[in-house]
Amino acid sequence: MASMMGVLAFCQSLLHTVFPPELRLASHKFFQRCLNWFSSYCYYDITEIDGVNTNELYNAVRLYLSSSASIAGTRVSLTRGLNSSTITFGVSNNDSLVDTYNGATVEWEHVVTQRQSQTFSWRPLPEEKRGFTLRVKKKNRQVVLGSYFDFVMEKANEIRRKNQDRLLYTNSRGGSSDSGSHPWQSVPFKHPSTFDTLAMDPVKKSEIMADLLDFANGESFYQRTGRAWKRGYLLYGPPGTGKSSMIAAMANYLGYDIYDLELTEVKTNSELRKLLMKTSSKSIIVIEDIDCSINLTNRKKNSNSGGRKNNHDAASPAPLGANEEDDGSTITLSGLLNFTDGLWSCCGSERIFVFTTNHIEKLDPALLRSGRMDMHINMSYCSFPAFKILLKNYLGYEETNLVLEELEGVIDEAEMTPADISEVLIKNRRDKSKAVQELLEAMKIRAEKTREKKWLESKRNEIEDEKQVQEKRALDIPQEGFDQLEDSCKKDDEKIF
Numbered sequence: 001m002a003s004m005m006g007v008l009a010f011c012q013s014l015l016h017t018v019f020p021p022e023l024r025l026a027s028h029k030f031f032q033r034c035l036n037w038f039s040s041y042c043y044y045d046i047t048e049i050d051g052v053n054t055n056e057l058y059n060a061v062r063l064y065l066s067s068s069a070s071i072a073g074t075r076v077s078l079t080r081g082l083n084s085s086t087i088t089f090g091v092s093n094n095d096s097l098v099d100t101y102n103g104a105t106v107e108w109e110h111v112v113t114q115r116q117s118q119t120f121s122w123r124p125l126p127e128e129k130r131g132f133t134l135r136v137k138k139k140n141r142q143v144v145l146g147s148y149f150d151f152v153m154e155k156a157n158e159i160r161r162k163n164q165d166r167l168l169y170t171n172s173r174g175g176s177s178d179s180g181s182h183p184w185q186s187v188p189f190k191h192p193s194t195f196d197t198l199a200m201d202p203v204k205k206s207e208i209m210a211d212l213l214d215f216a217n218g219e220s221f222y223q224r225t226g227r228a229w230k231r232g233y234l235l236y237g238p239p240g241t242g243k244s245s246m247i248a249a250m251a252n253y254l255g256y257d258i259y260d261l262e263l264t265e266v267k268t269n270s271e272l273r274k275l276l277m278k279t280s281s282k283s284i285i286v287i288e289d290i291d292c293s294i295n296l297t298n299r300k301k302n303s304n305s306g307g308r309k310n311n312h313d314a315a316s317p318a319p320l321g322a323n324e325e326d327d328g329s330t331i332t333l334s335g336l337l338n339f340t341d342g343l344w345s346c347c348g349s350e351r352i353f354v355f356t357t358n359h360i361e362k363l364d365p366a367l368l369r370s371g372r373m374d375m376h377i378n379m380s381y382c383s384f385p386a387f388k389i390l391l392k393n394y395l396g397y398e399e400t401n402l403v404l405e406e407l408e409g410v411i412d413e414a415e416m417t418p419a420d421i422s423e424v425l426i427k428n429r430r431d432k433s434k435a436v437q438e439l440l441e442a443m444k445i446r447a448e449k450t451r452e453k454k455w456l457e458s459k460r461n462e463i464e465d466e467k468q469v470q471e472k473r474a475l476d477i478p479q480e481g482f483d484q485l486e487d488s489c490k491k492d493d494e495k496i497f
């Protein structure tokens with residue numbers, strides 16, 4: 001076969017010199033066709049400009065080939081895009097590289113030629129004509145057409161997301177009225193918090209990470225089970241326990257943008273809906289301090305609306321403003337639940353809702369009902385395993401010694417938040433032993449205070465219980481007297497009859 005191809009190529013070049021110029025094109029086409037006929041390869045051209053439009057597939061291939069894993073060429077070009085903090089690789093002009101997919105080997109060539117003459121176009125075209133040529137064995141054609149291009153597109157999207165810095169959106173200018181069609185404003189999101197730096201119980205941490213990964217990779221699962229591709233997390237715990245840091249870590253882990261929803265800026269349920277419709281997929285929609293953002297806990301005393309219309313538990317009354325909801329002039333709990341749960345919540349996909357609160361006990365049961373927020377995560381005071389992560393982050397300290405054992409004995413009782421501990425560690429970060437010693441002192445004092453507080457609380461409870469017993473007894477005495485009177489009346493009656 002190779003010799004046949006060689007002969008054809010030779011004939012072509014020979015005839016090229018023999019034929020007059022006007023016949024050269026026809027002869028070239030003829031021999032090209034012969035070559036293609038005998039060749040065991042087929043070729044796909046993907047040009048940068050398709051007519052006058054940019055060819056999305058070209059950009060996708062460029063990005064796909066830019067991932068260092070697939071680079072096998074000896075010469076690569078490096079670029080760094082605007083608003084990006086990473087350098088990407090690319091195939092140099094007229095260079096090629098080999099890729100393998102499902103056992104099939106393919107070869108990509110980056111073909112760059114000078115554009116001949118500037119043909120008329122409404123849009124100025126680049127001086128260079130760029131494109132990729134994919135060479136595939138004919139027997140692998142089906143694999144390539146079937147799924148390789150989809151794979152390339154998918155990978156390119158993934159790389160695009162990774163290369164771009166996260167964006168943090170906020171709706172602080174209000175919903176729709178004054179900000180037109182752009183209710184969200186964005187800034188680059190560069191929070192350094194990651195799951196590595198987050199101090200919390202390692203088991204709980206890996207559970208959350210696994211849950212996030214399952215979610216992100218679960219498109220087919222959600223499709224199969226008929227569920228909307230979204231997930232809700234409720235983070236609760238005292239201030240300074242890392243709720244906001246956890247959200248940043250989630251965004252950095254999955255490469256999602258964050259929509260920080262300022263609920264107090266949203267006036268009506270319909271505004272809320274519009275905001276939701278303007279969010280993109282692969283994002284985390286956050287409502288911080290949900291108990292403070294909206295009056296969700298005040299309820300109507302004599303509500304009889306109770307049903308599922310408001311997405312409420314039958315047992316729990318409707319929130320204040322449930323009536324106003326009909327005219328859309330206010331924001332209500334049911335509006336919020338529709339936002340996260342109702343039909344509108346499915347107008348996009350792959351979105352995570354995160355609510356945070358310092359006071360879970362203040363939240364309406366409707367918000368806590370099972371199935372509403374998929375995971376309730378208690379961000380609590382710093383435990384010893386979490387403390388070790390902080391020590392490693394701030395002091396690079398991993399070995400255990402006597403002082404640490406002492407710390408371990410007192411840390412739970414001290415009830416210190418990771419923020420409290422971080423403060424001491426930052427202050428003394430140049431002197432490790434001083435940092436640990438100061439922490440130990442602080443923890444001992446806090447533990448003592450906690451013990452006193454608990455003792456006082458138990459005393460107060462005892463007094464309260466005693467008071468209740470006495471009140472009950474006081475109420476029981478007239479009842480006993482009444483019972484005795486009734487008995488004697490009965491006996492008198494028996495005597496008479």
Ligand SMILES: Nc1ncnc2c1ncn2[C@@H]1O[C@H](COP(=O)(O)OP(=O)(O)OP(=O)(O)O)[C@@H](O)[C@H]1O
Nearest residue numbers: 197198199238239240241242243244245418419422
């Ligand atoms: N679990 C943690 N791991 C690592 N650092 C933490 C953790 N918790 C708190 N910190 C540190 O304390 C600071 C405050 O934490 P963060 O804002 O995440 O707390 P929060 O729970 O959101 O508090 P609030 O309820 O007041 O919003 C962070 O900048 C971080 O440095």
Ligand SMILES: [Mg+2]
Nearest residue numbers: 243244245288
């Ligand atoms: Mg916070």
